[in-house]
Amino acid sequence: MTALHHTWQVALRYIRALLRQPAWVGISLVQPVIWLLLFGALFKRTADIPGFTGGSYIEFLTPGVVVMLAVSSAGWVGMGFIEDINRGTMDRLLVSPIWRGALNLGSVAQSVLSIVIQSVIVIGLSLAVGAHFHNGVAGVAVLVAVAGLLGAVFASLSNGVAVVTRQRETLIGIVTMVTLPLTFLSSALMQQSLLPSWIRWIAKFNPVNWAAEAGRSAAAANADWGLIATRTAFLALLLLASAAFATRAFNAYQRSI
């Protein structure tokens, strides 16, 4: 009960800050919208490749872009922790009886909320340019939920790395180094069966690919609920591990100061 209450208090703090600069949601949407429209146009003929079964490319691409935006948006969440540590806000919270897990989970909750908002906007835009999602609201909801879950994993990792390194430059370096390869080593932009076999093999272990597979399947005509369930379970397990890492990172921080 206290744990939940503390998490809500931390989330409230970040959400309030977010609402005070709604321009931020707009700015962070520019990138996914560019991906959607630009990649959609650039790779339009992908739909003509023999063996491509995803309908129009933009329809195929939308879940991929939603997953990409989750990763790239959640990756930067740790910056807030670094600011809190440099300022002294984190120390003030750490000497209070706040539940340690709430510090990460509250920040994750805010990140997931903004991912959900961004995803809904991207999906709306995709519908406007003619995409069609076969399982209606339920399918889209599953897609958004999976993206949120993936975002929660990356937000926790980002927070943990932030607390351990306490360096903006290090976090920027790691986020840039990790997010693009993980995106391209997945089926976010290209149908799994058309990927080179080595990428297909790596993608099996790539959480971005788990989310892309599950999210895309949920929006497709023949949703594979078994696949969706297993990929979601993988992501949930990974979230447990990464949230534990982010929370434990405070112990390392407190030992070092």
Add this chain to the structure above:
Amino acid sequence: MKAIEATNLRKTYRGGVRALDGLSLEVEAGTIFGLLGPNGAGKSTTVKILTTLSRADSGEARVAGLDVIRDAARVRRSIGVVGQKPGLDPEATGRENLEMQAEIYGIRGAARRECVDELLERLGLAEAGGRLAKTYSGGMQRRLDVALGLVHRPKVLFLDEPTTGLDPEARAELWREIERLAREEEMTILLTTHYLEEADRLASRLVIVDRGRIVAKGSPEDLKSELRGDTVQVELAESANGNAAAAVQHLPGVSELTLDGRLLRARVDNGGAAIPSMITSLERGGLRVAAATIARPSLDDVYLRHAGRSFQQADTDTKEVAA
């Protein structure tokens, strides 16, 4: 009753910097206790250990009767901390900052409202309560930080260099609030400072910390009266060699004589009586005196005596090490 007890705290940071080298202290409940020392002496490390933020490599500490490691969770409920760096959230209003802090301590509903209103009022932030904390002046931010440390009416309050960077007016205002807390709320307050006059004014007991250990302790008055007599400072018209010292040394009641270029410092039993004879004997030795001053012993003198270097010197030394 002891509100704070620390025994033999040691801590070495990664990279080999020894922050604490066997520091022990005791703070009587309901008093203001000063931890005085230059930058890098180990004051903040001591506060971090006592407030459960950091851990000592060895030694023991109890705050409000609770062990800071085994009973960390209960210690956190009993203490208020105002750190050296601002702990506030600049993107939230003053009121929102306090509301979140209250919620963390389980103060909700009407109690929360009452507590937040009272603190805003008392620290002169009532009108600014609805504004984002990042728009506050330095003094206002500091007062909000103090308010954040007081939300749950802690038994023991830690203030780590609370007035650093404040203008004189804001400093005096904060001093009055600190005195009020000790007097009216019967709080035990541990205050670190590197302002000698701050320790002198606020603390009933103090320790002087240098290089991670305590070099002197007592009340400010005790520490000052430990030093016999006054300090006399004589400025010579031109720099002199050892014979200036020789000329003065044999005078009765003169001790701890130092010569630094044109500046001669000595401790004397009675400044008023010593100056004429000092001037006479210097001039007899062919040294012209440009100016002479008498000073009652200050904590700076106490520091000089116990740490073996002047306060400013110690501060500069640490900065050079840090650089």
